[in-house]
Amino acid sequence: MSNVEQTKETLLRELNQVLHDAQELIKNSEQQAGEGFHSAKEKLEKTLKTAKTEMHRIEGVVVQKAKDSAQATDHYVRENPWKTAGIAAGVGLLVGLLIGRNK
Secondary structure, three states, X not given: OOHHHHHHHHHHHXXXXXXXXXXXXXXXXXXXXXXXXXXXXXXXXXXXHHHHHHHHHHHHHHHHHHHHHHHHHHHHHHHOHHHHXXXXXXHHHHHHHHHHHHO
């Protein structure tokens, strides 16, 4: 798993936890009185619902883009095997030279 994918996974996990914690806070603070509190609570619940919906949409977009990228890479490699091998060899040579210089 790449660093970008790990960061996305961590971000999504943390956002889910924030949403869960906010919902628990709302549930546990029901004893509070006053119209202002109830209005703020309804507004927060609406915002949380919107955030959850948007998070699910973003998660779907990220998954679809990852699938599309993988398919495009697979297609390119299948259509250009020698070019891909040449690029990989060039990158390997460059990395080897850089490692050799640092010793």
